[in-house]
Amino acid sequence: MTEGDTPPGARFDLRPARDHGLTPAQRLRSQVREAGLGTLALNGAWRVLTRGYLAAAHRLAVAGRENLPAEPPFVLVANHASHLDALALSSVLRGECARRAFALAAGDHFFTTTGGAAFAAYAVGALPVWRRRTSRRDLETLRARLLEDRLVLILFPEGTRSRDGAMARFQPGLGALIAGTKAPVVPCWIEGAHAAWPATARMPRPRPLRLAIGAPLSFADVPNGRTGWESVTQAAEEAVRALAPSRERGEGPAT
Template sequence: MIRTAVFYLTLVFSTIFCGALAALAALLGGGRVWMDRANRGWARSVLAAAGVRVAVRGLEHLHPSGIQIIAANHQSYFDIWVLIAGLPASVRFIAKRELANIPMLSVGMRSAGHVLIDRDRARSARETLREAGVRMRAEQLTLVVFPEGTRSRDGQLGRFLRGSFALALETGAPLVPAAIDGGRRVYPPGAKRVRPGPITVRLGPAIRCDGAEPADRGTAMRRTRAAIEAMLAEDGRGGGASG
């Protein structure tokens, strides 16, 4: 119980402090560097309070310019903090607008420059994605999408949404598959308590989308899913995450 109490207190105060820092950086024109510092400070403090150890494999698959889209499976809220803290890139998330209903999480994400889209309004979602693509190029960002659309309830890889791949095809940015394992054991959906432990992120070779047509969306989706499934299976054979 003490660990969980420390985690929640840290989550509240870190979100307030780092969110305010990000908002101030945006107001003063601090740019990407200060946003990154706010993001990483937020993520690392929350992970430390929860007792989570992060191991990242396959960093050589990240694009050196930083302009790329990472498609990851989604087991837990911790997936967000793990990717921010573990990847040496300017990471921003494209997430469902329903996260605005979680006060502490939505404040931190909005202040730090993450993107919340309304999937129920197709025109609004497309416009938001276009703006995110422009930002990715201008600010050399790594954008993260969760193709399942929500967290897995049972830890199994869920059905992918075709719309998650629209940005990659529209921008031609490299699409990097990512398999995250361990978040569900640390903080299962619906849980009230956190359990310290390791979370592993495995990155696969980038899938090239430059020159792709809208009709190729299904192919990109199948290739990404197959890559994530293979990496999750490999981690399972290896006995899970280690850190």
């Protein structure tokens, strides 16, 4: 189509890539890193391997898959006791949702070396969050990317892996990311990950994993301020806890 053939009122919203101008080393550790064709191919191969591994070694069982939104943007949140958690959540995504998914990972753990950062960025599809120096600007960047780039973000609001398998209180960063947006939050509960690969173990063990996916939560009408952030965080935490077996909620033995 030539310029003269452009339909009246047609609009082209062209912009450079968010990571344009960054060096390869900077791009690895950047929250604005975009996925190219090579990255998508590598990440797709990683997802196939991950699904096979989770099925063979951990017999991953999924309940509530129908609660996943059909298209992005949305956020998956869950309890966090193991490195297997992000793998389990990303493994249930398909199509466009899988291709647009990024797991938020601790920069001070996964992005300290070039090799580790490259694997986290290009195979796993992780974006770094620097736990001791995450700024309001970092959260605003992630919020803009979630909405404008139509992403699926995988995050664990506890902030770190549980050392005993019990879920800790959620941190308010989730609220700052999502309050007042139309992107739903999908609560999930991962059972068995602590037994399979606790934070104290170097390698995973063949133990069963179960993933429960709850109904999406909407926070479009919640004000984007401190009170709203706390409201989002509390509601998401309660929704995740509600998916846990009764013994995890202190209600006695599971039936």
